[in-house]
Amino acid sequence: MDRKSNSVWAGTAVAGALLGAIVGAAPRPHADGAAQVSVKLSEWSVALSQASIAAGPVSFVITNAGSIPHGFEVEGQGIEKETETIQPGASDTLTLTLKPGSYELYCPVGSDSHKKLGMDTHLKVVSATSPAPSAPSGYGASEMGEAHMKAERVQAIQVTGGGPVIQILPGPFPFPDSAAPILAAFGDEREGLESQVKNGPYSNNVVRSSGTFTFTAWDKGAVRDSVDGVAEFAAQDGARWKLVMDRVQTKDVPHHPRFGGVIMGLYYHGVTQVHTPLVPTINSAVALWAIGHLYKNDVLVTDNAMVHVMLLSRTRRDGDFALTCWDCSKNKIEELQLQILPGPGESKFDAPGGFLFVNWEKSSSRKPAS
Numbered sequence: 001m002d003r004k005s006n007s008v009w010a011g012t013a014v015a016g017a018l019l020g021a022i023v024g025a026a027p028r029p030h031a032d033g034a035a036q037v038s039v040k041l042s043e044w045s046v047a048l049s050q051a052s053i054a055a056g057p058v059s060f061v062i063t064n065a066g067s068i069p070h071g072f073e074v075e076g077q078g079i080e081k082e083t084e085t086i087q088p089g090a091s092d093t094l095t096l097t098l099k100p101g102s103y104e105l106y107c108p109v110g111s112d113s114h115k116k117l118g119m120d121t122h123l124k125v126v127s128a129t130s131p132a133p134s135a136p137s138g139y140g141a142s143e144m145g146e147a148h149m150k151a152e153r154v155q156a157i158q159v160t161g162g163g164p165v166i167q168i169l170p171g172p173f174p175f176p177d178s179a180a181p182i183l184a185a186f187g188d189e190r191e192g193l194e195s196q197v198k199n200g201p202y203s204n205n206v207v208r209s210s211g212t213f214t215f216t217a218w219d220k221g222a223v224r225d226s227v228d229g230v231a232e233f234a235a236q237d238g239a240r241w242k243l244v245m246d247r248v249q250t251k252d253v254p255h256h257p258r259f260g261g262v263i264m265g266l267y268y269h270g271v272t273q274v275h276t277p278l279v280p281t282i283n284s285a286v287a288l289w290a291i292g293h294l295y296k297n298d299v300l301v302t303d304n305a306m307v308h309v310m311l312l313s314r315t316r317r318d319g320d321f322a323l324t325c326w327d328c329s330k331n332k333i334e335e336l337q338l339q340i341l342p343g344p345g346e347s348k349f350d351a352p353g354g355f356l357f358v359n360w361e362k363s364s365s366r367k368p369a370s
Contacts, residue, residue, distance in 0.1 A: 035058050060105075074094065241296055285311040305341070
């Protein structure tokens with residue numbers, strides 16, 4: 001899906017509108033002469049107490065209402081200033097003198113990973129001598145309308161697996177020291193993830209395999225994403241597996257948003273604090289979460305297999321296919337990953353670790369014919 005649209009706090013909208021009617025300008029200034037804009041950061045949005053303000057000194061009072069660390073940056077009209085990282089539940093203040101114009105306000109954490117996920121909005125600054133703009137319905141409706149238009153844009157991609165095919169078996173994660181400080185931010189999930197450091201799905205324990213994988217994915221908005229694809233491959237024990245994907249997962253879980261099922265151009269994992277750090281930092285052409293029909297040797301195993309697919313920047317080297325980098329985000333995007341887990345309440349698969357994890361190392365993508 002497209003990144004979550006940003007909003008203006010409804011509660012402050014009414015108060016802001018009334019105040020604008022009384023004073024005809026921006027919010028009441030502080031004693032030091034700076035007007036105040038309240039900012040709420042969360043996964044994955046930047047919410048402002050108002051969408052426009054008069055030029056002059058402005059104090060941004062920022063609260064991290066999310067569950068992971070965030071930051072705040074203001075960019076525009078020759079200004080580019082940011083706060084230090086703000087921990088969950090903490091606050092900070094950034095005071096700037098703003099000229100008339102448009103400013104981009106976003107979270108810069110993870111080399112703009114959080115920004116790409118939707119933590120990005122705009123503030124309009126008007127001349128202090130100009131009458132304040134009338135507040136539209138919903139106060140900030142123009143920005144919300146812009147976000148709605150973005151959400152209506154449909155993106156599609158067709159991916160074909162190619163090159164060497166490998167099955168990844170349980171084993172130790174090769175970069176535990178790099179992942180350790182990121183794991184600290186994962187709260188209740190930390191213990192489970194730390195157990196995977198010693199014996200998890202992202203390891204250098206690989207065997208050669210064979211198979212094919214082709215799918216088409218559509219990023220249509222918050223609730224209309226879709227996928228259509230088939231993977232067939234042989235496992236390390238000679239078993240033949242087939243996966244048919246025809247619907248997406250949409251339910252978010254902490255630290256693991258589903259983005260409506262399909263998202264294009266995502267920078268995540270590793271240092272980004274978006275999804276597990278037990279995967280190197282990567283860029284992906286497409287990432288999707290699906291529910292699939294899984295067959296073993298032509299016999300149905302489940303109609304509710306939990307599937308995660310990425311066409312991502314290369315993480316493994318040729319030859320032994322070991323992981324070669326903690327930050328793989330600048331590598332060529334050609335590695336196709338397929339991870340399959342049992343559905344909720346279902347038994348583990350008859351496979352090492354109870355899961356299936358297969359890579360096509362030199363894959364390709366294109367825009368499907370309309």
